[in-house]
Amino acid sequence: AQTVTQSQPEMSVQEAETVTLSCTYDTSESDYYLFWYKQPPSRQMILVIRQEAYKQQNATENRFSVNFQKAAKSFSLKISDSQLGDAAMYFCAYRAGRSGGGADGLTFGKGTHLIIQP
Amino acid sequence: EPEVTQTPSHQVTQMGQEVILRCVPISNHLYFYWYRQILGQKVEFLVSFYNNEISEKSEIFDDQFSVERPDGSNFTLKIRSTKLEDSAMYFCASLTQGDGYTFGSGTRLTVV
Numbered sequence: 347a348q349t350v351t352q353s354q355p356e357m358s359v360q361e362a363e364t365v366t367l368s369c370t371y372d373t374s375e376s377d378y379y380l381f382w383y384k385q386p387p388s389r390q391m392i393l394v395i396r397q398e399a400y401k402q403q404n405a406t407e408n409r410f411s412v413n414f415q416k417a418a419k420s421f422s423l424k425i426s427d428s429q430l431g432d433a434a435m436y437f438c439a440y441r442a443g444r445s446g447g448g449a450d451g452l453t454f455g456k457g458t459h460l461i462i463q464p
Numbered sequence: 465e466p467e468v469t470q471t472p473s474h475q476v477t478q479m480g481q482e483v484i485l486r487c488v489p490i491s492n493h494l495y496f497y498w499y500r501q502i503l504g505q506k507v508e509f510l511v512s513f514y515n516n517e518i519s520e521k522s523e524i525f526d527d528q529f530s531v532e533r534p535d536g537s538n539f540t541l542k543i544r545s546t547k548l549e550d551s552a553m554y555f556c557a558s559l560t561q562g563d564g565y566t567f568g569s570g571t572r573l574t575v576v
Contacts, residue, residue, distance in 0.1 A: 381565075383567075389570055393566070396564045450512070452565065456506045457506060
């Protein structure tokens with residue numbers, strides 16, 4: 347079974363600084379997708395960034411970027427120029443890409459609570 | 465931007481009662497999901513639904529749970545006889561090929 351591990355229960359960063367959240371995963375699949383989701387206090391799940399395993403180029407989305415190391419099974423999220431609105435729980439998630447369909451659900455890590463200090 | 469809509473936002477029910485959680489996925493999406501998040505814990509996959517039938521389900525999704533798409537828009541999760549440990553946030557999500565999952569804002573279920 348696939349597992350997703352987020353080893354940092356909580357991280358703190360000064361506003362405008364850069365922070366990196368760690369995620370590792372375990373899978374025997376070669377085709378899969380990785381995601382970072384943000385969950386603010388409202389508990390809405392908001393997609394931050396997505397990475398297809400077959401793509402070597404790291405995904406970026408404005409201030410958010412990933413460092414995807416397929417051989418090491420590592421998928422970290424870097425947040426640049428941190429803002430107060432970035433404060434939230436961040437969940438790393440995995441989904442197998444077999445058969446090209448969406449039947450498989452997401453496997454989530456336990457999350458990292460990100461605190462932004464003004 | 466298209467949204468996944470969930471109702472109600474908060475439901476309180478007595479132990480042993482049946483509850484139905486409702487979701488309206490994004491109209492052109494093909495796959496639909498239910499996830500559960502017990503307070504303070506990670507989000508857990510319950511079930512996926514495609515072409516009007518269950519595609520995959522987790523160990524959590526036992527005989528107490530069922531899903532249905534009664535018409536072209538609604539997607540429901542029914543819990544037949546609720547237990548205290550069913551108290552959680554329940555998220556609906558939908559997906560179409562090439563996109564990331566879109567989650568609803570969740571239903572907070574409290575079983576008393």
